[in-house]
Amino acid sequence: MARGAMENSSSPSADKIEEEVAAAVEEAKELSDAVSVHISRNQTDEQPLRQRAVALDSKIRSLRSSLYSLLHNKNLNPNLADKLDEDLQRARCILVDGDASSLLPGHAQGRFLRMFLGPINVRASRKDVQLKVKEEYNSYRDRTALLFLLFPAILLVLRSWIWDGCLPAFPVQIYQAWLLFLYTGLALRENILRVNGSDIRPWWIYHHYIAMLMALVSLTWEIKGQPDCAKRQRGVQLFLQWAMMQGIAMLLQNRYQRQRLYTRIALGKAKRMDVVWGETAGVDGQLWLLCPILFILQGFEAYVGLLLLKTAFVGVISEWQVVFCGFLLVLMAIGNFTNTVQTLMTKSRFKAKMRRSKSKQALN
Known part of the structure; x- marks a missing residue:
């Protein structure tokens, strides 16, 4: 009788652990789906920011090229050119040193x-x-x-x-x-x-x-x-x-x-x-x-x-x-x-x- 009592007392515990395991599996599935939706939403929101970052980087490069061209043709005061060049350098440092740098294309990974x-x-x-x-x-x-x-x-x-x-x-x-x-x-x-x-x-x-x-x-x-x-x-x-x-x-x-x-x-x-x-x-x-x-x-x-x-x-x-x-x-x-x-x-x-x-x- 004692043995039967022990089996009866362990049954609810076994049923409970089975329910908890099933709940954990279901929670893992729900969490995985939620994270997938979150990543997909972030990628959608990130795309316009990525385009802005790439466009700004291209604009800075273009402005620097135009600046050097004007300076070379003596159409711009050298002192003003130095100041504008420093401003462009500062703008690029802000862009590539902040979190926006992750949106810019990096160097290609080489063969090494x-x-x-x-x-x-x-x-x-x-x-x-x-x-x-x-x-x-x-x-x-x-x-x-x-x-x-x-x-x-x-x-x-x-x-x-x-x-x-x-x-x-x-x-x-x-x-x-x-x-x-x-x-x-x-x-x-x-x-x-x-x-x-x-x-x-x-x-x-x-x-x-x-x-x-x-x-x-x-x-x-x-x-x-x-x-x-x-x-x-x-x-x-x-x-x-x-x-x-x-x-x-x-x-x-x-x-x-x-x-x-x-x-x-x-x-x-x-x-x-x-x-x-x-x-x-x-x-x-x-x-x-x-x-x-x-x-x-x-x-x-x-x-x-x-x-x-x-x-x-x-x-x-x-x-x-x-x-x-x-x-x-x-x-x-x-x-x-x-x-x-x-x-x-x-x-x-x-x-x-x-x-x-x-x-x-x-x-x-």
Whole structure:
């Protein structure tokens, strides 16, 4: 009888749970239908806003083109042209830095992203998500800049103190594998930033493609040991020294230039999705320190590349990897130098424009 009583007492509970499960299933269906209606309604309401955003962006571009045409034909006062150009730049920053940016068409996703991620859309629909992508990129650069400096420094110290002036192959290959991971991560993040409206120069992305290729090839490069280790590893030693200098330059850029970029964003002269690369965001005092370091770094990079080519052609190290890496280093040095000079010329023109504006204000 006790057993029968237990079965009777459990029956209402079983019936109740069955009803609750059925109610949960029905509620899930209703909620799904309601969300579908809400999304459909939002898409309908969003379409006119999207058209307005695209039309305004096109209008700003057209006005800027007309402004430059009038200035070129000397049909417009240069001081007035500068003011109108700043107003148009401010209007565009308002458009692309607000929530309306999600309504504008982004950069097309290139083959690199499709190769690694497939045909998925990496453009964020909300501005706060886009800014989180940028902050993660900055954080990644901060971490890797320190490792870029410490990793080769440790290898060179151990070479002198423990390895009797002859680097073993395994730790060098670990460093080369880390470089491949580093540049792949940078290239992926920069492509995603460009899709979300950042102004990263195409050269820096191409630079990282080349660096990825060089790191991949260097993994197959046999690290020669004794006899005559110092001569055979001269290119590796110089490359590690160059990497230390690169780490110092990255730390300076990350530390000082980002502060200047925040100032430019506050003044409406840059977008919140813009990032620091090269010397575009530096002020005069920082440029006096940074530019010589950059030019020395680029010259040393070209020197290491030429040295590798020389060692291959004179027969000291005749592997194809040496020739290939030497050529890529020279190519990157030339590209970096050209980009730096173009940036400085742009900055010089901008400073001249600011001086004209200040002179006009002083006269008034």
